Amino acid sequence: MIYLKTNEEIELMRIANRMVGATLAEVAKHIAPGVSTLQLDKIAEEYIRDNGGIPLFKGYNGFPNAICTSVNENVVHGVPVAQPLKEGYIVSVDCGVKINGYCGDSAYTFEIGEVSPEIKQLLRTTKAALYEGISHAVEGKRVGDVSHAVQVYCESRGYSVVRELVGHGIGKDMHEAPEVPNYGKKGYGPLLKEGMCIAIEPMINLGSKNVRFEKDGWTVHTRDRKPSAHFEHTVAIRSGEADILSTFEWIEEVLQKK
Ligand code: MG
Ligand code: MG
Numbered sequence: 611m612i613y614l615k616t617n618e619e620i621e622l623m624r625i626a627n628r629m630v631g632a633t634l635a636e637v638a639k640h641i642a643p644g645v646s647t648l649q650l651d652k653i654a655e656e657y658i659r660d661n662g663g664i665p666l667f668k669g670y671n672g673f674p675n676a677i678c679t680s681v682n683e684n685v686v687h688g689v690p691v692a693q694p695l696k697e698g699y700i701v702s703v704d705c706g707v708k709i710n711g712y713c714g715d716s717a718y719t720f721e722i723g724e725v726s727p728e729i730k731q732l733l734r735t736t737k738a739a740l741y742e743g744i745s746h747a748v749e750g751k752r753v754g755d756v757s758h759a760v761q762v763y764c765e766s767r768g769y770s771v772v773r774e775l776v777g778h779g780i781g782k783d784m785h786e787a788p789e790v791p792n793y794g795k796k797g798y799g800p801l802l803k804e805g806m807c808i809a810i811e812p813m814i815n816l817g818s819k820n821v822r823f824e825k826d827g828w829t830v831h832t833r834d835r836k837p838s839a840h841f842e843h844t845v846a847i848r849s850g851e852a853d854i855l856s857t858f859e860w861i862e863e864v865l866q867k868k
Contacts, residue, residue, distance in 0.1 A: 611787060612779060612786070612787050612788055612800060612803075612806060613779070613781050613782075613786060613806075614803060614804070614805035614806055615781060615805045615806075615807055615846065616805065619712065619781070620805070620807065620846045620853070620855070622709075622710045622711070622712040623712045623713070623714065623780075623781070623807055623844065623846065623855050624855045625709060625710060625712070625714075626663070626707050626708060626709050626710070626712045626713055626714030627707075627714035627715070627716060627844045627855040627856035627857070628714070628855075628856070628857060629658065629661055629663050629707045629709060629714060630705050630706065630707050630714040630715065630716045630844075630856055631716060631856050631857035631858065631859065631860055631861065632657070632661070632860055633654050633657050633658055633705050633707065634654075634703060634705055634716065634717075634718050634858075634860075634861050635860035635861045635863070635864050636653055636654065636657045637650050637653055637654050637677070637703055637705075638718075638720060638861045638864040638865060639864050640653055641695070641701070641720050641722065642695070642722070642723070643694070643695060643696055643697045643722055643723050644694045644695070645694060645695055646690070646691065646692050646693055646694050646695065647677075647679035647681065647688070647690040647691055647693075647695065647701065648675075648690040648691055648692050650677065650679060650690065650703065651675045651676055651677050651679065651690035654676045654677045654703075654705060655668070655675075655676035655677075658676060658707055662709060663707040663708065663709040664707065664708040664709065665677075665705075665706070665707065666706030666707055666708045666713055666714075666715070666784055667704075667705070667706050670706075670784065673687075673689075673828065674689060675689060675690045676705070677690065677703050677704060677705045678702070678703070678704040678705075678717075678828075679691075679701055679702070679703055679704075680701065680702040680704070680829070680830075680838070680840065681695070681699055681700070681701045682699055682700060682701075682837050682838075683831045683832045683835045683836060683837055683838060684702075684829050684830065684831045684838070685702075685772055685775065685813050685815070685821055685830045685831060685832060685838040685840065686702065686704060686717075686775055686813055686830055686840055687704075687828045687829055687830055688702070688828070688829045689826060689828050689829060695722045696722060697722060697723035697724065698722065698723060698724065698725050698726065699722040699725070700719055700720065700721055700722065700725060700729060700733065700837060700839065701719065701720050701722065702717055702718070702719040702720075702838075702839065702840040703717060703718060703719075703720060704716075704717035704840065704842065705717065706784055708784075711782055712781065712782060713780050713781065713782070713783065713784045714844060714855070714856060715780055715784055715809045715842060715844050715856070716809075716842050716843055716844060716856035716857075716858075717811060717840050717841060717842035718841060718842075718858060718861055719733050719736065719737075719839045719840055719841060720865075721733065728816065729816070729837055732769065732814065732816050732837060732839050733839050735763070735764060735767050735769055735814065735839075736764070736769075736812050736813075736814040736839035736840065736841050737839075737841045738763065739759075739760045739763040739764050739792075739812045739814060739841075740760070740810060740811070740812050740841045740842070740843060742759045742760060742763040743756045743757070743759050743760040743763075743792075743810045743812065744756075744810060744843060744845055744852050744854060745759065745852075746758075746759045747802060747808065747810065747845050747847060747852040748802065748847065748848065748849065748850060748851060748852055749802055749803060749804045749847055749848060749849040749850075750801075750802065750849070751801075751802050752796075752797060752798060752799045752800060752801055752802060753788055753789075753790055753791075753794070753798075753799030753800050753802065753808075754794040754795045754796055754797060754798035754799035755796055755797065755799075755802075756790060756794075756802075756808075756810060757790065757791045757792060757793055757794030757795075757799065758793075758794050758795060758796045760792045760793070760810070760812050761792060761793040761794065764792075764812065764814050769814045769815060769816065770814070770815045770817070770818055770819035771792045771793045771812070771813070771814060771815075771819055772792065772813040772814070772815060772819060772821055772830075772838070773791070773793060773819060774821055774823075774830070775813055775821075775830065776789045776790055776791040776792065776811075777789070777790030777791070777792070777808060777809045777810045777811045777842070778790060778808065778809050779806065779807065779808050779809075780807050780808065780809050780844055781807055787800075788800040788808070790808050790809070790810055790811075792811075792812045792813065792814075802847045803847060804847055804848055804849060805846070805847065806846070806847040807844060807845070807846050807847070807855070808844070808845060808847070809842055809843070809844045809845075810842065810843055810845060811840060811841070811842035811843075812839075812840070812841060813838060813839075813840045814838065814839050814840075815832050815836060815837075815838045816836040816837050816838070817832060817834040817836030818832070818833065818834050818836075820832070820833040820834070821833060821838075842856075843855075843856045843858075844856045
């Protein structure tokens with residue numbers, strides 16, 4: 611069942627998603643060599659609660675923290691730890707907030723200090739692939755058009771697309787129908803209709819597409835241990851152009867000042 615949201619509901623979704631963007635910006639301020647992902651988690655949880663939100667991930671299927679922090683070869687769902695981040699690392703920070711009964715979900719992959727040009731390019735490509743997918747997330751197209759756009763953008767540049775984890779519908783629940791894979795066929799899959807809200811989240815690997823699920827029950831890493839990047843926006847389907855409900859604006863303001 612795919613729920614179509616009213617305009618009022620979409621505005622509530624925007625509030626939740628902008629709070630996610632603000633939380634990620636707060637996290638961005640503190641990202642540096644020597645800081646642990648557990649410290650970043652505390653900052654995120656405090657920020658969300660201080661602003662009247664609920665950290666959506668905390669307790670979700672038993673997940674222990676407010677954010678997922680996936681370092682280097684970890685693709686997604688990384689559990690924050692006390693180990694400090696080091697120069698040259700990357701970390702995907704995925705954050706969810708519920709407020710007024712509606713959910714926001716967005717992720718950004720950050721560089722720790724100076725990273726290699728190869729990794730910089732992986733991040734740039736993954737973020738660009740997200741916007742490429744979003745450009746197809748309009749009324750009348752199908753989920754497969756979004757999926758295909760992300761896949762072609764990344765594979766034509768020599769990167770690989772994770773198959774086991776996908777984007778999703780979002781609303782009152784974090785995960786609603788439909789699934790939004792990052793690979794697929796043009797013209798296939800559920801029809802996109804005005805009022806649908808979906809989270810598009812390319813997970814793109816420098817090496818091969820294969821991943822492994824760790825014994826902690828959460829963390830997913832690349833099999834070849836090469837780095838992986840992850841960017842996510844929640845968008846509302848409209849005719850002509852998608853309405854991006856989450857935002858990287860404040861994150862990138864922080865990063866530019868660094
Ligand atoms: Mg997410
Ligand atoms: Mg998501």
